[in-house]
Amino acid sequence: MTPSGISRIPVVRSVLLVVVIWCAASFIYAPIFSVLRFAFAPEGDIGLGAIGELAGSRRVRTAIVNTLVVTGLSVITVNVIGIFQVAVLEYLRVGGRGFLRFAYSTPLIFVSVAAATGYGFVYGQTGALTRLLQSVWPALPNDWFTGTLAVVFAHTFLLTSFHFLFLRAAIRRVDYSTVEAARGLGASNMEAFVRVVLPVLLPTIFATTLLVTYKSLGSFAIPSVLGGRRFDMVTELILTLNSLRRPDMAAMLSIGLGLAVILCIAAMQYVERRGSYVGGSKTPVPIERISIASPVVNLAVHAAAYAIAVIQLVPIALVVLFSFAPARSIATEVLPTSFTLQNYVTVFSQSTAFVPLKNSLLMGASATMAGIMISLFVVNLAHRHANIGTTSLDLSFMAPWILPAPFIAIGLILTYDEPNLLVANRVLLGGFWILPIGYAVVSIPIMMRFLRAAFFSLDPALNEAAQSLGAPASYRFLRVTIPLVLPVMILIAAMTLNGILSEYSMSAFLFNVNNKPLSIALFEGARSANPEQAAINLVYISLIMAFSLGIVTLADRYGLGGGK
């Protein structure tokens, strides 16, 4: 680095600082302010008229009730299935553990709108499973899989990923000597599990419960695709209100959703903080899996374990199989009888089919790059100079973590539907960039969490060594810090891109003809009666899952978020 280069760095950093502050002001604070303004003072006078109108609307009330009912039921069903899965994998001796672990891990790669569309494909009106069930039970109506039943069912088998990740890690911390002691005192397996193991797991179960609540309250793609006629959840209604040109009501409802979510997160933090006291012993005896003595119970557990695995695997298997089948076999065959690559050729060669994929990759890549750069800058700044300024900058970018996506989306719409000085008096709504901006805003908090963890685990001696050799701060950052956190950065970038490929909440609000993303193409395709369109959808889902599988495997290897 030349001397002039050294003197240039503070200038570069100042410019970057200005850009980052501008980003926070334009894409976090301005949207939040717009939402508050439209909710409480749409005409300039402060009032709560929107609340009255929301309460007066039958459809809004029904949507709130639906959301609460779905969330209440999902919390129960997801916990039952999730805890059972963890018991099967880590506490009980059940044959075919590798297979079961694979099946139970699928919610990590089968997510959001891709999963919803996949479920719609197999359980929907002309779905293979619907027809299979009808051959056994002819009275089953075509549209049996709809409403609360469909949404809770999908939640039950798609939201167990938190249990798979966190609860399994927690059960491994259980001290097996306590289980043995309980059994020595005459407790049965079941009693030992309930009286000894579960109490240790309780804080984690609480945390996963809150995560499921949080996910279910903001559930969007699943009810949109599977809910059917006359079934709305709150997120969908925010979108409807926005399209009915009632931004005040949309803003107010998104505030309500935001408050519910914030409550959840606050509870979660509280439990997390308390939970660290219930860590189990320092030198635990690793847990050993227990054979079930009673043959009847053993059979029942095996049956249930495999039934769950089948329920989770069959939709994925059918989606992948039919993606290689001719379009005409969709909706006419239970299993495809011939195979072809034609659908994949169509997606990559036909512009209308390829455009959504291209759009999503382009928007995902730009959002990820911008997000990583902002996160890196802010985390590094806050790490090295902890003061009020850097901390508040850090917190600003963390804010979207506690705000549901519809809240931020409505904020962006209300801020940028007319020329705004913050963006050189341009209109962003209707353009290409508003959606990637939204993606970046919601991705940054998670990036920052991982990057911060990576920064704190850096060995300060390396930096000091470089410093004592005379390297200036910028040089140390580029040549010492960056290479050390690079693997984490690449992994986070890949995970973010993976998430954006099937992101639905932000997309549904901000997409337009210039940037139609994959998730919206999937959603529209799911409502089309055209088998060609269905075939294209299956290819999209398969591609998303393949990409996710790669990322999860990678994350697992680096010990980030994944876990055996």
Place this chain on the structure above:
Amino acid sequence: MTRKHWLAGAMTLLCLLGTSAATAEPLVIYSPQGDERAVWIAEEAAAAGHDVTILTAGGGELFDRILAERANPQADVVLGLIDAAMATLKAEGLFQPYVPNWAEGLPEVYRDDADRMVYKFWQTPVVIAYNSDMLPEGDAPASWLELVEDRYAGKYVIGPTTWQTTKTYLIGMLLRFADDGGEISDEGWDFMQRLYDNAIVVDSADAKTAAFVNKEAVIDLNWFGGVGRQAGDVGYKAVVVDTEGGTPFIAEGIAVMKGTDQLDDAKAFVDWFGSAEFMSAYAARFGQVPVHPDAIAAAPDTIKRNATLLRPQPIDWDVVAPRIDGWIQRIELDIK
């Protein structure tokens, strides 16, 4: 060179750039005329020397889009949106005055003598039709108000309120319960609730078609041209009812967007599109009824017959337009 010269030179250059850009880029037209209609219009326009790109989308979606783009309009010409939508866009100041050369001879209701911006070229009744293979003539509804009766439960389909057609018949029915000030009575909202409760409510064209394919639905609430298409797609014979109390008519208009950079091309396109020659050709091909007497005169006999087939329900769109948003909100939030 003096400063003045510089300025003049720059202006000339700008003008040159302007014209070259105008001739290089096709005229952008927003229209809800989809599929083969848009393709055919574009081909005919090209044959007549107009270089156009037609962006098609649902009427409601297009309307929202034009409003959203108001600060940065992408379209040069809007065609095919109906009375209420055109009235709103005009009120928002999005149009450029232009009186087409075919305005003369157009009946007054289709002209825009006050603002000289929006001129109508087609009219379409929004009708009740029924599948005569499934429903005997005597059992068909004789009026829109009969749809709420038990015998029609689950036999007709209501589409999304973003569709112009859906909006039109809902408004047509609500207006029967309006007082002089345009307020809808409680009885009217009651009726609307029963209308929805009695219907198959869908959110896509495919779902609507599916209801007819499954033979659940036998009554089609549709615009006149759509009736035949729906029947053709599904494969049944459709009969249109001349209802008691009249049928709501909608007329589609054309207007030049304010701020277009290709004003002359836009005007030329509007003149060509509304001409009796093109209108009658379009009528012959797609069965649409034009409003210009010259165009009707040049159209095939079936079109002439269709032009007077149904009794219209009198609707004053100027009064209705500003209320529509509120009504649709109420339907969406309280009734649907």
